[in-house]
Amino acid sequence: MIALMSSPPAERPRTDSLFAAYHPLARLYDESLITGRILRPYWEGLAARLDKLGGQELSARAENARRIVREHGVTYNIYSDPRGVDHPWELDIIPLLISPTEWRALERGLAQRTTLLNLILTDLYGSQDLLRSGALPPALVFGNPAFLRACHGIRPPKDVYLHLHGIDLARSPSGEWWVLADRTQAPSGTGYALENRIVIARVLPEEYRQAQAHRLAAFFARQCEALRSLAPGGSDNPHIVLLTPGPHNETYFEHAYLARYLGFTLVEGGDLTVRDSRVFLKTLEGLQKVDVILRRVDDTFCDPLELRGDSFLGVAGLVQAARAGNVTLANALGSSIVESPAFLAFLPTLCKTLLGEDLLIPGVATWWCGQGQEQKYVLEHLDEIVVKPAFGRVSQLPFFGGELSARAREKLANDIRNRPHDYVGQEKVAFSTAPAWIGEKLEPRGVAVRFFAASTGETYSIMPGGLSRISSQAGDPVLSMQSGGGTKDTWVLSDEPVAPVTLLTPSGQPASTNRISTELPSRVADNLFWLGRYSERLEGTLRLLRCVLGRMSGENSSEAGAELQALIEILALTERLPRRDADKSPACDTESEVLQLVYSADRVGSVRELVLRLRQIASTVRDRLSEDTWRILNRLQLDSKSRAGRIPLANALGVCNTLIVDLAAFSGMEMENMTRGHGWRFLDLGRRLERAANLVDTIRAALVVNSGSSALLSLLEYADSAITFRRRYFSEPRLPSVLDLLLNDHGNPRSLGFQLNAMRDHARHLPKAQLHGSAEPLAPRVQTLVTRTGEFSLTHLDSVPVESLKSFLLNVASELTALADEITEQHFCHTISQRVESHG
Numbered sequence: 038m039i040a041l042m043s044s045p046p047a048e049r050p051r052t053d054s055l056f057a058a059y060h061p062l063a064r065l066y067d068e069s070l071i072t073g074r075i076l077r078p079y080w081e082g083l084a085a086r087l088d089k090l091g092g093q094e095l096s097a098r099a100e101n102a103r104r105i106v107r108e109h110g111v112t113y114n115i116y117s118d119p120r121g122v123d124h125p126w127e128l129d130i131i132p133l134l135i136s137p138t139e140w141r142a143l144e145r146g147l148a149q150r151t152t153l154l155n156l157i158l159t160d161l162y163g164s165q166d167l168l169r170s171g172a173l174p175p176a177l178v179f180g181n182p183a184f185l186r187a188c189h190g191i192r193p194p195k196d197v198y199l200h201l202h203g204i205d206l207a208r209s210p211s212g213e214w215w216v217l218a219d220r221t222q223a224p225s226g227t228g229y230a231l232e233n234r235i236v237i238a239r240v241l242p243e244e245y246r247q248a249q250a251h252r253l254a255a256f257f258a259r260q261c262e263a264l265r266s267l268a269p270g271g272s273d274n275p276h277i278v279l280l281t282p283g284p285h286n287e288t289y290f291e292h293a294y295l296a297r298y299l300g301f302t303l304v305e306g307g308d309l310t311v312r313d314s315r316v317f318l319k320t321l322e323g324l325q326k327v328d329v330i331l332r333r334v335d336d337t338f339c340d341p342l343e344l345r346g347d348s349f350l351g352v353a354g355l356v357q358a359a360r361a362g363n364v365t366l367a368n369a370l371g372s373s374i375v376e377s378p379a380f381l382a383f384l385p386t387l388c389k390t391l392l393g394e395d396l397l398i399p400g401v402a403t404w405w406c407g408q409g410q411e412q413k414y415v416l417e418h419l420d421e422i423v424v425k426p427a428f429g430r431v432s433q434l435p436f437f438g439g440e441l442s443a444r445a446r447e448k449l450a451n452d453i454r455n456r457p458h459d460y461v462g463q464e465k466v467a468f469s470t471a472p473a474w475i476g477e478k479l480e481p482r483g484v485a486v487r488f489f490a491a492s493t494g495e496t497y498s499i500m501p502g503g504l505s506r507i508s509s510q511a512g513d514p515v516l517s518m519q520s521g522g523g524t525k526d527t528w529v530l531s532d533e534p535v536a537p538v539t540l541l542t543p544s545g546q547p548a549s550t551n552r553i554s555t556e557l558p559s560r561v562a563d564n565l566f567w568l569g570r571y572s573e574r575l576e577g578t579l580r581l582l583r584c585v586l587g588r589m590s591g592e593n594s595s596e597a598g599a600e601l602q603a604l605i606e607i608l609a610l611t612e613r614l615p616r617r618d619a620d621k622s623p624a625c626d627t628e629s630e631v632l633q634l635v636y637s638a639d640r641v642g643s644v645r646e647l648v649l650r651l652r653q654i655a656s657t658v659r660d661r662l663s664e665d666t667w668r669i670l671n672r673l674q675l676d677s678k679s680r681a682g683r684i685p686l687a688n689a690l691g692v693c694n695t696l697i698v699d700l701a702a703f704s705g706m707e708m709e710n711m712t713r714g715h716g717w718r719f720l721d722l723g724r725r726l727e728r729a730a731n732l733v734d735t736i737r738a739a740l741v742v743n744s745g746s747s748a749l750l751s752l753l754e755y756a757d758s759a760i761t762f763r764r765r766y767f768s769e770p771r772l773p774s775v776l777d778l779l780l781n782d783h784g785n786p787r788s789l790g791f792q793l794n795a796m797r798d799h800a801r802h803l804p805k806a807q808l809h810g811s812a813e814p815l816a817p818r819v820q821t822l823v824t825r826t827g828e829f830s831l832t833h834l835d836s837v838p839v840e841s842l843k844s845f846l847l848n849v850a851s852e853l854t855a856l857a858d859e860i861t862e863q864h865f866c867h868t869i870s871q872r873v874e875s876h877g
Contacts, residue, residue: 054088055095059472059479062511066208066469068133068484079136079530086244087131096477098240099130105236108668110659112290113229126290127523128233129473130240133484133505134248137532140501143206143214143488146397148497151202151490153384154219154375156391158198162189162371172390176407177379180458181428183222185336185371187343191360193369194267197492200331200367201227201260206398207485208469216381216400217466217485222373223333226487226504228291229524231257231298234502237526250528251501254538259498260491261299267365267494268328275328278302278318280309282334282350284656292333293659301331303660308558311354314361320556321715321804321864329365336373339366378461379405379427402464406457415462416450422462424449437465471525473507483508486527501529562719563865564657569723571654575647576700577731578634579693580755581608582644585631586690603739603748608634610738613642628686635689636681644696648677661716666706673699715804722799722860729792730853732756732779737846740839749775756787776842780826789849793823796856803864815859822852 056076061067069080076084087095103125111126135143160167161184167173178184203224205217220226231253238245268275279301281292296303302318309327310317317324337344339351358364381400388396404411405427415422419438436449453460468483475482484507489500505525585608588601605627608614614630638645655662655670662670676695681688704724711717735755739748749770753759756779766774783790800816826849 054084055092055479056084056088056472059481061470061481064210065467065481066210066212067481068208068469068471077136079134083132083134083244083248086247092477095130095474099474102128102130102236102240105239107671109232109236109664110290110667110671111229111232113287126229126232128236129482129507129523129525130237131472131474131479132237132241132250132526132528133471133486135527135529137530140529143398144499144501146214147204147488147490147499149388149392149394149397150204150216150219150384151199151497153388153392153396154202154221155197155199155492157375157380157387158221158369158372159196160391161374162191162198162369167387167390172387173383174407176458177377177383177405178374180407181374181377183336183371183374183377183428185344185374187356188359188369188371191356191370193359194269194365195494197263197267197367197494198369198372199490200263200267200492202490202497204488204490205485206488207466210467210469212469214398215466216398218378219376219380220487221376222336222368224368224487224489225288225291225333227257227489227500228295228298229288230489230500230502230504230527232291232294233504233524233526245528248528249531249533249535251531251535252538253500253502256489256491256498256500257299258538259493263492263494264329264331264367267367267492269362269365270328272328276302276318276326277329277331278304278309278327280304280306280330280332280334280339282306282338284653284659286333288333289656290659297660302556302558304558305560306334306348306350306352308560309352309355311352311358314354314358314363316352316355316358316364318556319559321559321562322556325556327364329367331367336370339370344370377427378403378425378463379407381463382411382461401466404462406453406460406462411462412453412457415460416453418462419446419450421465423465424453425461425463427459427461439465468508470511471505471507473523473525481511482523483511484525502527557715559865561658561661562715563861564654565661565716565720566723566860566865568651568654568658569720569725570727571647571651572700572703573724573727573731575644575651576697577728577735577755578613578642578644578647579697579700580757581611581613581735582631582635583690583693583697584751584754586635586686586693589628589631590686590690600748600751603742604751605631606742607735607738607748607751610741611734632681632685632689635692636685644692645677648674648696658716663706663710665710666703669699669702669706673703718799718802719864722796725792725795725799726853726857726860728787729789729796730850732787732789732792733846733850733853736776736779737843737850740843740846743839752779758785758787761785790823790826793819793826797823815856815863818852818856818859822849822856825849825852 056069059070061070069077069084071077090098106126106128111128113126157167161173161178168175168178199221201224203220203226205220206214207217209215234253264277265275268277279292279296279299281289281296281303283289283305286292293303295301304318308319309330310319310324312324316327316330318327332339334350338348340353340355341348341351342353343356344351355364355366356370359366359370381403382405384400385396388394404415404422406412406415407427415424419441422438424436424438438446438449441449468485470481471484472479473482484505486503486505488503490497491500492498505527507523507525509522581604585601585604588598588604605614608631609616613634614627633640634643636645637643638649640646652670652674655667659667673696676692676699679688679692679695707717707720707724711720736752739752742748749772750759753762753770753775758778762770762775762778765778768774778785778788780789782788783794785791797816797819800819803815825845
């Protein structure tokens with residue numbers, strides 16, 4: 038049992054100290070203060086340094102931490118929150134400290150616990166001696182839906198069922214550590230713990246350095262090495278992927294974050310396929326074999342063929358591939374069975390049976406109602422304990438018996454009598470408190486820590502830190518991110534200076550020139566393609582709206598009125614506004630519709646709706662975007678939420694200008710910072726195709742409006758080519774010269790010819806052309822477009838019927854649509870014929 042270690046006496050906080058105004062809750066263990074309001078010795082250094090900063094500076098640094106979290110796009114999706122996927126991560130600036138002496142004892146206890154649970158899983162999915170001997174009741178195993186019968190007999194490499202184990206701990210009022218729960222199927226939190234450390238180390242650099250806290254990188258390095266060692270066949274360079282449920286999962290940020298940090302490919306179920314009991318990743322180059330899957334998808338969702346038929350998150354045939362020994366899953370399928378809180382009651386005995394040792398870290402007192410005496414005790418003490426589901430078949434929220442009405446308590450008692458195996462009773466935990474920076478002072482908040490153990494192949498390595506969670510209110514018995522709680526960084530202190538650790542190759546070792554595989558899954562290429570299209574679609578809408586709003590908010594001269602009328606009709610013809618009667622002039626309702634196109638989030642094609650779509654698509658390729666790029670996308674979203682205010686037209690014009698600048702920054706990051714790989718090509722290909730299609734549609738609409746120079750001036754402004762036109766032609770806009778600049782001028786980055794040339798260049802470098810040493814199938818179609826555009830003479834356009842020009846533009850638009858369809862068919866759809874061709 039791990040108890041509070043005795044410490045030499047320390048002094049009380051000074052009267053001018055931040056801790057002088059800190060008042061922990063009575064009868065609870067406080068992490069920073071001993072009874073009598075004396076600082077614990079290992080808190081003295083940090084407390085002194087925080088006092089030196091002062092409250093005002095600490096508040097400024099706390100705000101800086103919130104800003105960094107926003108810029109990094111750190112989120113935790115709370116399903117009941119209206120903000121949904123945009124709920125910001127809550128990080129308190131005051132870290133939780135763990136002394137060196139206490140950590141050494143914790144480290145032993147955590148490694149012992151993970152080893153024990155791994156042995157239990159080895160037995161349950163193997164010989165099942167524990168069931169035969171009566172050490173575990175059969176109902177506890179076979180009555181639990183988390184026990185996957187399809188996985189019985191599947192033996193993972195080195196018998197490592199638990200590659201990663203999350204252990205939730207809290208202190209009792211006497212200072213002992215208790216285990217609250219085990220997370221064994223797809224434990225989350227390591228990425229968030231690392232992000233917390235990065236943020237706090239930035240805002241409290243001196244305090245962090247002087248505290249001598251253990252670094253976290255060594256833990257991740259050992260985790261990566263262990264995953265490589267678990268690959269079937271002992272491959273020297275195994276292909277490892279991280280399987281995520283997708284962007285709507287509550288911890289998706291962490292999935293993308295870890296994939297980028299560890300150098301693994303982030304995949305969804307649809308990116309993988311099973312052929313001949315082997316798992317393959319669907320990439321642009323074809324199918325590539327996968328050796329190890331670090332999964333973040335729950336057990337039963339991993340295989341719709343053998344586990345849960347309605348799952349769209351998994352891979353059909355994955356269980357068979359694991360059974361054949363052709364892929365390693367970390368954690369192994371079926372490992373969630375030991376997450377059941379009912380196991381807590383049996384672990385002390387099992388520890389002696391399997392390890393011949395006493396359990397070093399006890400679990401919170403637990404009574405499984407599937408046993409007669411335990412059920413009786415729970416029913417007799419409902420007012421004093423917490424009732425939880427044993428197998429997850431009922432509501433996941435705990436029942437605090439003392440807070441229930443008499444009627445609700447009686448209903449709960451009847452449910453326990455009718456389905457005793459489904460419930461456990463647990464002692465009500467009074468969490469210890471830790472100082473948190475709330476407003477402008479320190480306040481106590483309940484705290485629990487999720488520690489992490491990772492397999493090294495032979496034993497388990499413990500992360501020297503963890504994810505500390507704090508309650509939203511002092512005395513709150515529920516510490517859950519879904520309930521609005523926050524987090525802390527966890528500093529495990531060292532007795533001596535800590536050496537820096539990195540996942541990169543040390544400078545003293547020879548550098549390898551072998552490039553790590555950068556395969557691009559077809560889904561990712563598809564999303565990058567649409568990221569380019571939606572960014573350009575948004576910019577095109579903004580540029581047209583800016584033209585309209587500039588004339589609406591300017592002087593109402595007859596010339597401006599004619600231009601405005603032409604622009605309103607162009608918006609309608611390009612399906613951004615409803616079609617109007619030809620003789621109806623712009624009126625108040627038109628102004629309202631234009632403003633809705635800027636401010637409404639519910640209107641399809643509006644600025645805010647397009648920004649939301651852009652953000653959603655970007656989130657699916659988050660691991661492919663740099664931090665600076667993500668900052669720009671965050672700023673784009675924030676800037677789009679500007680309200681109309683008292684001067685709605687002027688504010689709307691300001692919004693359009695700001696968002697156009699944001700998109701220019703995003704485009705600049707794409708052009709200047711992205712590696713010229715397939716991902717960049719599909720992103721830019723989508724942008725070029727969308728820009729070409731928008732330009733053609735807008736020119737067609739301007740020809741229909743046929744309002745002379747008014748429409749042409751607006752067309753030049755929309756295409757950001759007005760200055761170029763004036764410098765080149767020194768005349769009023771005329772149709773031949775305007776169309777020459779916008780269609781055939783290959784030096785104009787806004788012209789159709791420029792977009793077609795860029796697409797032709799991309800087509801020559803796409804994967805199929807490289808794989809087969811022949812022309813990409815898209816290239817002929819793009820070349821045909823280039824040739825047709827060049828052959829359409831604009832020299833004597835005055836003598837060419839406008840209908841011929843409209844027909845030409847309509848054909849170009851149709852060809853662009855067909856080109857988009859062919860890109861999808863050739864590169865984003867893995868048909869059987871393509872698979873055979875690539876891997877036959």
